[in-house]
Amino acid sequence: MNMADLKERIAIIGGGPAGLSAAMYLEKKGYTNYVIYEKDNRVGGKCYSPKVKMGPDGKDERSVEMGAIMGAKTYYAVHECEEFGGATHADGPSMSHIYRDSAGKQIYPFDLKKDFTIKKFFGLLKLKKALKKLAHLLETKYVGYDVNGHRGVAEGRYDGLDKTYGNDMKHVEGTNDNLKDLALPFSEFCKLNKVEPVMRIWIAPFTSFGYGFFDEMAAAYVLKYLDLATTLEFVNIRLWTWKEGTQSIYEAVNKKLQHPAILNTQVAKVERGEKVKLTLKDKEGEKVEEFDKLIVTTPLDQFLTYADAGEEEKNLFSKIIHEEYVDFLATFAPGKGPDISAYIFDNMVPDKVGHAMVYYHRWHDLGSDCPCTVYTLRNHKGVSKITYEEAIKIETEDMAKCGFPVASRPIEWETYYCPHVSTQEYANGWYDKLDKLQGVKNTYYGGEVLGFGDMEETVEVSKDLVGRFF
Ligand SMILES: Cc1cc2nc3c(=O)[nH]c(=O)nc-3n(C[C@H](O)[C@H](O)[C@H](O)COP(=O)(O)OP(=O)(O)OC[C@H]3O[C@@H](n4cnc5c(N)ncnc54)[C@H](O)[C@@H]3O)c2cc1C
Numbered sequence: 528m529n530m531a532d533l534k535e536r537i538a539i540i541g542g543g544p545a546g547l548s549a550a551m552y553l554e555k556k557g558y559t560n561y562v563i564y565e566k567d568n569r570v571g572g573k574c575y576s577p578k579v580k581m582g583p584d585g586k587d588e589r590s591v592e593m594g595a596i597m598g599a600k601t602y603y604a605v606h607e608c609e610e611f612g613g614a615t616h617a618d619g620p621s622m623s624h625i626y627r628d629s630a631g632k633q634i635y636p637f638d639l640k641k642d643f644t645i646k647k648f649f650g651l652l653k654l655k656k657a658l659k660k661l662a663h664l665l666e667t668k669y670v671g672y673d674v675n676g677h678r679g680v681a682e683g684r685y686d687g688l689d690k691t692y693g694n695d696m697k698h699v700e701g702t703n704d705n706l707k708d709l710a711l712p713f714s715e716f717c718k719l720n721k722v723e724p725v726m727r728i729w730i731a732p733f734t735s736f737g738y739g740f741f742d743e744m745a746a747a748y749v750l751k752y753l754d755l756a757t758t759l760e761f762v763n764i765r766l767w768t769w770k771e772g773t774q775s776i777y778e779a780v781n782k783k784l785q786h787p788a789i790l791n792t793q794v795a796k797v798e799r800g801e802k803v804k805l806t807l808k809d810k811e812g813e814k815v816e817e818f819d820k821l822i823v824t825t826p827l828d829q830f831l832t833y834a835d836a837g838e839e840e841k842n843l844f845s846k847i848i849h850e851e852y853v854d855f856l857a858t859f860a861p862g863k864g865p866d867i868s869a870y871i872f873d874n875m876v877p878d879k880v881g882h883a884m885v886y887y888h889r890w891h892d893l894g895s896d897c898p899c900t901v902y903t904l905r906n907h908k909g910v911s912k913i914t915y916e917e918a919i920k921i922e923t924e925d926m927a928k929c930g931f932p933v934a935s936r937p938i939e940w941e942t943y944y945c946p947h948v949s950t951q952e953y954a955n956g957w958y959d960k961l962d963k964l965q966g967v968k969n970t971y972y973g974g975e976v977l978g979f980g981d982m983e984e985t986v987e988v989s990k991d992l993v994g995r996f997f
Pocket residue numbers: 540541542543544545546564565566567570571572573574593594595596597598736792793794795824825826852854942944974975979980981982983985
């Protein structure tokens with residue numbers, strides 16, 4: 528890299544974790560001439576933590592989470608964001624949960640003391656054995672499985688940032704033919720390795736978070752996000768949360784950047800010749816700006832709608848599948864809400880689209896006077912998609928079944944969520960084809976689909992992207 532490169536004018540589309548961290552990593556490398564465009568009136572994207580009045584007298588103003596909630600000690604890249612911005616997870620509320628069945632009744636799937644049956648006893652023994660076996664396989668047969676990103680996996684390679692180095696994630700490369708198994712749906716991967724019971728552990732931090740179902744999501748998506756170390760943190764509920772919400776991490780980064788994101792500005796058109804020409808839309812109208820390079824951190828299937836996409840971009844990006852995740856903040860009559868979060872496992876199956884899969888009770892000290900966020904998916908391949916209104920109605924009914932009639936829904940939110948490709952596209956090398964496009968027409972692609980739809984994978988992708996190409 529020479530001084531001229533460092534002066535290149537770079538545009539970043541999107542002020543979510545991916546765009547802001549891309550700017551942070553560019554700055555760390557000495558690049559200073561970048562601009563971030565964010566169409567919303569805030570940064571953070573799906574890290575959305577509005578403040579709401581709550582508590583017995585309704586006067587206590589605290590953050591709620593409508594999007595991302597938690598991290599773990601394996602969130603090394605997110606931790607870099609924290610350090611850069613001066614944010615901390617040290618003061619976040621602790622997490623705990625119970626389990627309910629679809630009728631709303633509390634159940635104890637992992638607790639023999641509360642509900643003992645021989646069948647359950649043997650079931651838990653099998654689960655423990657399967658977990659041990661999978662842990663061993665991941666460390667031996669599947670070496671390289673947890674390297675960030677999906678480059679090479681379909682060809683039996685790994686090529687990306689290695690988390691085993693902790694905060695100093697290093698770039699590693701190698702071959703391991705067994706990694707091709709990661710293109711299988713997670714349920715088939717488990718069957719192949721005779722560890723089916725482990726799906727009961729992975730389902731809570733995967734399906735309940737809206738990331739889809741194991742019979743269709745490539746094992747790579749499950750195991751790169753929920754690698755063994757991260758999964759153990761989830762199982763033992765040693766999780767990071769942030770007092771002011773996950774949005775505060777990215778607000779802190781944005782504040783420290785030499786060029787904070789330009790808000791309320793949508794990139795409405797992309798034309799690429801010798802320079803990258805962006806048409807920007809804000810409340811004043813439209814204007815055009817020119818750049819040397821472009822980093823796209825927003826949904827790539829949507830990029831097709833406003834960019835001068837070439838044939839290969841069209842071919843690849845049109846294969847992206849995403850979920851539609853619907854959540855709302857529920858309030859309850861005084862003293863009548865839940866006092867702990869709950870997972871509703873029975874509702875985490877395709878034919879239960881629209882049903883509440885989990886509700887999040889954030890502030891323990893408020894007991895049953897705390898509003899809760901309730902989550903569901905409203906689409907699934909092979910099942911007819913339900914409307915947004917139906918999803919909200921069913922979720923609300925499910926809360927009543929659990930014994931918590933909803934008094935109001937002050938915030939409702941639907942998000943484009945968890946972009947991914949089918950297991951077939953994965954096995955056909957979708958990610959390697961995408962990698963060949965990096966840099967073509969001075970355009971670089973980051974954001975969720977390259978890693979996975981969680982904060983850590985997404986920020987790691989930005990680190991990897993800036994590390995390789997800038
Ligand atoms: C309900 C929910 C729960 C979640 N829970 C967790 C969790 O507990 N832990 C975790 O790690 N992750 C969680 N996630 C996922 C995490 O929030 C995302 O993976 C992460 O925010 C993705 O970052 P991103 O920058 O790629 O995309 P986004 O966060 O979606 O940001 C993209 C940004 O680009 C902007 N934009 C889009 N198009 C344009 C345009 N044309 N011009 C300008 N700007 C544009 C958008 O407004 C947005 O701000 C959760 C997400 C949701 C929705």
